[in-house]
Amino acid sequence: MAIQQQRYISRLTKDTVALILAGGRGSRLYELTAWRAKPAVYFGGKFRIIDFPLSNCVNSGIRRIGVLTQYKAHSLIGHVVRGWTHFRTELGEGVNVLPASQRTSDAWYAGTADAIYQNLDIIRSQRPKYVLVLSGDHIYKMDYGKMLAYHVENEADMTVSCLEVPIEEAAGAYGVITVNDSNRILRFDEKPAQPTPSPSDPELTLASMGNYVFNTEFLYEQLIKDADTVDSEHDFGKNIIPQIIDKYRVFSYSFRDEDTGKKAYWRDVGTLDAFWEANMELIEVIPELNLYDLDWPILTVQLQLPPAKFVFNQQGRRGSATDSMVSGGCLISGASIDRSLLFSNVRVHSYARVEESVVLPEVDIGRSCTIRRAIIDRGCRIPANTEIGVDQEQDRARGFRVTDRGIVLVTAAMLGQQLHSTR
Numbered sequence: 001m002a003i004q005q006q007r008y009i010s011r012l013t014k015d016t017v018a019l020i021l022a023g024g025r026g027s028r029l030y031e032l033t034a035w036r037a038k039p040a041v042y043f044g045g046k047f048r049i050i051d052f053p054l055s056n057c058v059n060s061g062i063r064r065i066g067v068l069t070q071y072k073a074h075s076l077i078g079h080v081v082r083g084w085t086h087f088r089t090e091l092g093e094g095v096n097v098l099p100a101s102q103r104t105s106d107a108w109y110a111g112t113a114d115a116i117y118q119n120l121d122i123i124r125s126q127r128p129k130y131v132l133v134l135s136g137d138h139i140y141k142m143d144y145g146k147m148l149a150y151h152v153e154n155e156a157d158m159t160v161s162c163l164e165v166p167i168e169e170a171a172g173a174y175g176v177i178t179v180n181d182s183n184r185i186l187r188f189d190e191k192p193a194q195p196t197p198s199p200s201d202p203e204l205t206l207a208s209m210g211n212y213v214f215n216t217e218f219l220y221e222q223l224i225k226d227a228d229t230v231d232s233e234h235d236f237g238k239n240i241i242p243q244i245i246d247k248y249r250v251f252s253y254s255f256r257d258e259d260t261g262k263k264a265y266w267r268d269v270g271t272l273d274a275f276w277e278a279n280m281e282l283i284e285v286i287p288e289l290n291l292y293d294l295d296w297p298i299l300t301v302q303l304q305l306p307p308a309k310f311v312f313n314q315q316g317r318r319g320s321a322t323d324s325m326v327s328g329g330c331l332i333s334g335a336s337i338d339r340s341l342l343f344s345n346v347r348v349h350s351y352a353r354v355e356e357s358v359v360l361p362e363v364d365i366g367r368s369c370t371i372r373r374a375i376i377d378r379g380c381r382i383p384a385n386t387e388i389g390v391d392q393e394q395d396r397a398r399g400f401r402v403t404d405r406g407i408v409l410v411t412a413a414m415l416g417q418q419l420h421s422t423r
Contacts, residue, residue, distance in 0.1 A: 009145035013061035015129035016148060019119070020053050021112055021210075022136030023070030023100065028271045030401055031411045032377060036423070037069065039136040040076035042360050042378070043269065044282055044291060044298075045325040045341045048079055051300045052141070053134045054095070059296050060144040063093040064126055067136070068115045070100040070108060075423050083301035098122065112210075114234035117223040123216070131219050133236070135210030139278060139289065140255075140266040141296050142211075147253050151213040157248040158218065160185065160241070161211040163255045163263050164204040170195045175208035175237040177252050185250045190237040209255060209266065212236065218248070265289050273405045276375055279341050279358045283323050305329035305344055317350050327361075335365070349384070357389075361423075377411040378423060 026038025033041065039050040050067070057065050067080055077097050087093035098119050100108040109115040116123075116133060123131065130151070132144055142161075151159040162177050170176055176195040178187035187196070188208070195205035214222075222240055226232050232239045244250055257264045265288045269275040281287055291298060305328035310319035312334035321337035327344040334350030343361040348354060352369040360378040365371065369382050372389035376382070388395060389408045396402055401409040412418070 005149075009149050010061055012130065012148040012152060013145050016062050016132050016144075017064045017066065017123060017126050017128040017130075018053075018057045018062045018132040018134060018144070019066045019068060019098075019116060019123070020050070020057075020134045020136040021115060022050055022067050022076060023073070023109055023115065024137045025071045026137065026270060029275065030272065031409060031413070032272065032275070032375065033072070034411070034413075035072060036075040037071045037073055038270070040073075040079060041269070041275070042343055043139060043275075044279065044289075045343055046327045047298055047300045048076075049139065049269065050076060050079065050136055051083075051298055052139050053136055054080075054084060055296075055298045056140075056142050056144060057132075057134075058299065060142075062132065062144060063087055064128070065095045066098045066119065066122065067095060068098045068100075068109070068119065070115075073099055078423070079301060083299070092126070096122070111234035111238075112236045113223060113226050113232075113240050116219070117227050117234070120220060120223065124220075128216050131214045131216050133212040133214065137270070138209065138266060138268055140209075140264065141289070141293075141298070142255060142264070143258075144211075147211075148213055150253050151251070154183075154251045155249060156213075156251045157215055158241075158244065158250045159213040159253050160188075160250065161209045161253045161255050162206045163209060163266055164198050164201065165207045165263075167195050167197065167203060167205050170205045170207045175210075175241075177206040177208060179206065179252050183252045183254070185241075185245050185252055188237065188241040188245060190235075190242075206252060206254075208237065210237075213253075272375065272401070272403045272407055272409055276358055276373075276405075276407045280339070280356065283325055283339055283341065303328070303344060308332070308342075312350065343378075355389075373406060374408040374410060377409070379417075380410060380412050380415060381417055382410075382415070 022039040024038040026033035041049050084095040172191050176189045178196045198204040198206050255264050267278045269278050308326045308330040310332045312319050317334035319332040323339045324337050325341045329345035330342050332348050335348040335352040338355045340354050340357045342359045345362045346359050348365045349367045352365050355372045357371050357374045359376045362379045363376050365382045366384035369386045374389045392402050395408050399414045
């Protein structure tokens with residue numbers, strides 16, 4: 001019986017094209033997205049945010065994928081080209097980068113629905129039966145095949161994936177869904193101030209994850225209709241979904257943990273505090289997000305790097321890392337790393353101490369530095385004896401960004417180093 005179900009889902013995924021909306025500006029990440037789109041932001045010691053929806057597609061058996069880019073896409077496009085071009089093109093598989101290129105008019109992508117509309121000719125050429133539209137800027141692991149099966153079994157025209165979140169968290173932040181006993185959507189409100197309570201818990205609400213399944217012909221019809229509507233913002237949440245829920249079969253799909261039945265792991269790392277916290281969660285003894293899961297691997301560009309190296313074993317000058325994640329190419333030379341994530345090719349020199357920090361690739365931390373509760377952007381050269389996260393007023397005076405929770409963001413530009421990295 002299980003084999004029949006697997007084959008059934010396999011047929012559905014083969015008939016599906018996935019389109020990942022990856023043009024997000026990520027303005028609440030401030031200088032961290034000054035030179036890269038939010039989906040290109042680094043996460044988890046060696047990955048980028050875009051790797052999570054891409055890995056979900058591959059692990060779900062979906063191998064026809066489009067990545068729609070717009071805002072400062074150079075870093076994102078380079079990453080996708082380097083790391084996601086290993087498909088069998090002769091079988092129609094592949095990841096296509098679809099930048100905003102004024103294909104249907106003189107305008108760039110005007111909204112989420114318009115981004116798909118401007119690529120209808122490309123979608124048509126692949127002749128899918130279903131189209132999976134995905135947000136490209138969230139951290140989670142999800143089997144899209146099960147959502148597709150749910151969509152087909154409900155004879156739905158559109159299915160919206162959702163999860164339960166606290167009402168105060170969803171207010172003004174997420175699209176909110178109201179459903180009946182059959183999970184058919186009765187109402188969709190885009191970022192309401194007072195979200196509708198969930199049927200299962202009055203303190204929770206059903207929030208849209210920004211992931212949708214469409215019957216392909218139905219999607220074409222709705223996108224063309226929306227494109228011809230002059231006052232539309234051409235957005236799925238604001239325009240498409242509210243217009244169709246009364247006339248068509250639109251269902252919600254609850255994203256839950258397969259083992260516990262509870263809300264599954266999902267993080268929106270759209271603020272500096274949320275980004276730092278989600279990374280810090282990974283260093284727990286048993287993190288909620290398991291990056292060591294061989295059954296559902298998160299894939300990325302595999303750089304050819306030597307192993308991380310820890311040198312010197314003297315009192316006060318011992319290369320060590322505790323409760324941390326340290327990537328390939330790192331060299332910890334007589335320095336102490338505690339409760340931190342170091343991405344590839346980081347150098348930390350003698351007598352330095354790094355605590356509760358996220359250090360992006362190719363950072364060089366000088367001798368006798370102290371860094372606490374910080375995010376250090378790619379390529380920074382931290383001068384010897386620098387203190388970061390020790391005195392917040394001093395951090396602000398030096399031009400570093402300090403969040404409400406006291407997390408310090410440091411970029412090369414803040415240090416007077418004109419790196420202008422687009423990576």
